[in-house]
Amino acid sequence: MHDLLFGFAIAILASIAASLVRVFSGPTRSDRVMGAQLLGTGGVAILLLTAAAGGNWAILDVAVVLALLAAFASFALFVSVATPKNQSGDRDVAEGT
Amino acid sequence: MTSALLFAFSGVAVIAIGLFGLIGRWRIERRVIAFNLVGSGMFLLFGAVAARRAGVDADPVPQAMIITGIVVAFSATALFVALIERLVAETGRSTLPEDTPDEDA
Amino acid sequence: MNALAIFTTVFLIAGLFFFIAGTIGLLRFPDLHSRLHALTKADNIGLGLVAVALMPQAPSIFLAVKLGLIWLFVLLASAAVSQLTARSALGHRAQLGSGETNDPGPV
Amino acid sequence: MTPVLFDAGLCVLILGVALASVIVREAFAAIAFFIVYGLLVAIAWTRLDAVDVALAEVAIGAGLTGALFVGAMSRIAQAAEAQAAPRRHPERLAVVGALLLCGGAGAALIFTVLQLPEVAVSLASLAEANLALTGVTNKVTAVLINFRGYDTLLESVVLLVALIGVWSATPDRFWGGPPGLQLAMTQDSVLGFFGAILPPVGFVVGAYLIWIGSSAPGGAFQGGTVWAAMLLLAVLAGLIDPPLVSKRSLRFGLVLGPALFLAIGIAGIFRGSFLGLDPPIAKTLTLAIEVGLAVSIAATLALLVIGKPRRAA
Numbered sequence: 001m002h003d004l005l006f007g008f009a010i011a012i013l014a015s016i017a018a019s020l021v022r023v024f025s026g027p028t029r030s031d032r033v034m035g036a037q038l039l040g041t042g043g044v045a046i047l048l049l050t051a052a053a054g055g056n057w058a059i060l061d062v063a064v065v066l067a068l069l070a071a072f073a074s075f076a077l078f079v080s081v082a083t084p085k086n087q088s089g090d091r092d093v094a095e096g097t
Numbered sequence: 098m099t100s101a102l103l104f105a106f107s108g109v110a111v112i113a114i115g116l117f118g119l120i121g122r123w124r125i126e127r128r129v130i131a132f133n134l135v136g137s138g139m140f141l142l143f144g145a146v147a148a149r150r151a152g153v154d155a156d157p158v159p160q161a162m163i164i165t166g167i168v169v170a171f172s173a174t175a176l177f178v179a180l181i182e183r184l185v186a187e188t189g190r191s192t193l194p195e196d197t198p199d200e201d202a
Numbered sequence: 203m204n205a206l207a208i209f210t211t212v213f214l215i216a217g218l219f220f221f222i223a224g225t226i227g228l229l230r231f232p233d234l235h236s237r238l239h240a241l242t243k244a245d246n247i248g249l250g251l252v253a254v255a256l257m258p259q260a261p262s263i264f265l266a267v268k269l270g271l272i273w274l275f276v277l278l279a280s281a282a283v284s285q286l287t288a289r290s291a292l293g294h295r296a297q298l299g300s301g302e303t304n305d306p307g308p309v
Numbered sequence: 310m311t312p313v314l315f316d317a318g319l320c321v322l323i324l325g326v327a328l329a330s331v332i333v334r335e336a337f338a339a340i341a342f343f344i345v346y347g348l349l350v351a352i353a354w355t356r357l358d359a360v361d362v363a364l365a366e367v368a369i370g371a372g373l374t375g376a377l378f379v380g381a382m383s384r385i386a387q388a389a390e391a392q393a394a395p396r397r398h399p400e401r402l403a404v405v406g407a408l409l410l411c412g413g414a415g416a417a418l419i420f421t422v423l424q425l426p427e428v429a430v431s432l433a434s435l436a437e438a439n440l441a442l443t444g445v446t447n448k449v450t451a452v453l454i455n456f457r458g459y460d461t462l463l464e465s466v467v468l469l470v471a472l473i474g475v476w477s478a479t480p481d482r483f484w485g486g487p488p489g490l491q492l493a494m495t496q497d498s499v500l501g502f503f504g505a506i507l508p509p510v511g512f513v514v515g516a517y518l519i520w521i522g523s524s525a526p527g528g529a530f531q532g533g534t535v536w537a538a539m540l541l542l543a544v545l546a547g548l549i550d551p552p553l554v555s556k557r558s559l560r561f562g563l564v565l566g567p568a569l570f571l572a573i574g575i576a577g578i579f580r581g582s583f584l585g586l587d588p589p590i591a592k593t594l595t596l597a598i599e600v601g602l603a604v605s606i607a608a609t610l611a612l613l614v615i616g617k618p619r620r621a622a
Contacts, residue, residue, distance in 0.1 A: 001207060002311075003311045004211065004214075005214075006315050008214050008218060008252075010318055011218050011222075012218065012221055013315065013318050014318070015218075015221045015222050015225045017318075017322050018225045018226075019225045019228050019229070020322075020326065022229060022237075023342060024333060024338065024342075026335070028234060029337055030234055030287045030290060031234060032338055033287060033341065034228060034238060034241050036344060037241065037245070037280065037283060038224060038225065038228060038241055038245070039345050041248070041249050041276055042221060043352060044249060044276055045217070045248065047355065048252055048272070049256070050315075050356070051355075052256045053312075055261075057260070057265050058360045059363070060268050060269070060272065061364065061521070062351060062360060062363045062364055064268070064271070064275065064514055065367050065518070066348065066367045066371075067275035067276045067279065068275060068279075068510070068511050068514060068539075069367060069368055069538055070279065070348070070371070070372075071275070071279030071280075071282070071503075071507065072539075072541070072542055073344050073371060073372050073375045073376060075500070075503075075542060076376035076541075076545070077337075077341065077344075077375070078283065078286050078287065078290070100312065100316040100356065103313075103316050103320050104353055104356070104357060106320075106419060106422070107320040107323055107324060109415050109419050110327075110415060111324065111327045112414070112415065112418065113411040113412065113414060113415035114324070114411070115327070115331070116411045117331060117408065118330075118331035120411070121331075121404065121407050122331070126378070126385055127331075127336060127339060129378070130331070130339055130343050130378065131331055133343065133374065134330065134331070134343075137370065138327075141353065142418070144354065144359055144362060145357060146422060147431075148358060148359070149428070154433050155357070155358040155359060155433065156431040156432055156433040157432070157433065157436050157448035157451070157452045158432045158456075160362050160449050160452075161361075161449050161452035161453045162457075162460070163359070164361060164365045164528075165460055167366060167369050167370060168365070168369060168464060168606075171377075171610070172467060172468050172472075173471065174374060175377055175471055175616075176471045176474045176475055178377060178378075178381040179474065179478040179616060181381070181385065182385060183478040183480075185385050191385050278503075278506065278507070279503075282500075282502070289499070
């Protein structure tokens with residue numbers, strides 16, 4: 001069971017690694033936030049798996065805090081996406097120029 | 098414990114990457130991120146080196162020091178950011194004077 | 203392999219499927235809203251299946267409940283963030299080309 | 310074998326994300342990568358059997374620092390609008406020089422790590438032997454509040470000094486005003502709804518972390534940071550306004566933790582040593598210090614993210 005759970009953790013790690021491409025290439029800020037959000041969820045899943053694999057259930061508390069703080073970080077990123085006077089940013093519309 | 102060594106080397110690599118960002122980036126807000134990478138890499142190096150002893154309980158002293166370090170690094174970053182904001186408000190630029198390109202450059 | 207282990211394995215495989223599908227969707231779908239749709243599958247169903255899969259492995263009821271709670275938190279957060287993302291994308295489409303400039307680009 | 314494979318994959322990912330946050334062109338993407346970096350490093354800490362550190366990293370490294378950067382970035386971008394875009398490429402020689410320098414520094418560090426004795430010097434057994442005197446069973450908490458209490462006391466003072474430093478950057482005309490800007494999206498219904506639901510949950514989680522800190526990973530820093538994030542969320546959602554920096558009750562909350570810690574420490578002089586906690590009541594004192602510290606840490610961290618006053622009172 002131990003190795004099996006780690007195997008699944010590796011698979012999810014690979015899966016979220018792929019979503020990094022979305023964070024890197026955008027093209028919009030919302031895309032980047034979404035990529036980061038998927039990484040957050042995948043991170044929670046990995047923490048659950050490694051907690052069960054190692055029998056170190058205290059790791060679940062890290063997952064709880066991650067779930068809360070990932071939501072918080074998404075909101076902070078989002079508020080900056082939606083701030084109307086936002087002059088700095090990359091395009092927030094895929095088809096915009 | 099091979100894994101601990103793996104994380105220690107990763108810490109070293111993160112320090113090097115952060116250092117590169119610190120040198121190679123001119124906008125200060127990017128340098129702050131690079132600077133935080135250097136600090137985080139050092140914590141990782143420190144923690145991983147301390148965790149090399151397999152089979153025994155983890156050493157709590159480095160862990161406590163790293164927790165302290167993370168919080169202090171955050172407060173330093175916040176101060177850094179406040180100073181940058183003031184600099185930008187005064188000068189309209191987010192680069193340091195010596196890094197600002199000459200008009201004819 | 204006992205029944206519980208089989209239960210865990212089956213649910214983990216299902217959860218992994220949704221994670222991979224969500225990632226592929228996020229990478230391959232053509233526009234923001236369909237990407238968002240893919241993302242929420244990984245968030246909601248993928249993590250939910252993983253949490254359910256691990257419940258029989260938890261040594262106490264308290265921990266099993268905690269697994270469920272973690273899923274609930276992520277669900278709540280994901281629902282709200284997705285809603286905001288979708289709406290902001292619509293809002294920005296409306297004001298296309300009005301005052302948005304490209305990043306000057308740090309060197 | 311699989312755990313080592315997992316660790317190796319995690320390390321590759323950490324390095325990739327760190328590199329991306331340095332080289333990616335948009336500042337916004339760099340911040341997103343930095344947040345992801347914090348999350349991955351937190352997983353690394355759990356792999357190093359340092360769950361307390363993982364909690365601190367995920368809360369501060371990923372959450373609060375990300376929020377701090379995002380806020381700062383958009384404000385800097387607005388202020389530096391007029392900035393002529395100096396989009397010049399560094400000379401190739403300079404890049405090679407920088408790469409050599411960083412590679413050299415890295416190689417030297419790796420060489421140093423390889424020179425270290427096989428077995429790390431550990432204070433674990435010493436902490437273990439004296440754990441009974443502290444009344445707590447989480448060794449990291451014992452170190453933070455009891456064995457090396459002076460460290461933690463000074464740290465809480467450093468936080469305050471940093472906040473004073475941030476406030477000192479306020480232009481004269483805004484002094485005494487509420488920190489931060491008026492947020493544009495206070496009327497958003499989704500954000501308002503979410504901002505109303507999540508903070509109460511988060512406050513319970515934070516309190517749980519502080520309470521459990523005496524016997525399991527957690528404690529004042531982790532719990533206080535979660536509280537800070539929830540305060541910020543409530544501010545973002547427009548549910549509460551940041552208080553005036555001159556408000557007396559705010560200042561009281563900011564110094565509560567360090568003052569309580571110091572008072573207990575001074576009282577300790579009469580029972581033995583400065584910052585020494587009397588073994589029979591050590592657990593009670595530890596918990597009191599932790600709660601006081603958590604309140605101050607939450608207020609200080611939240612205010613550090615919000616930043617200096619930007620409008621008049």
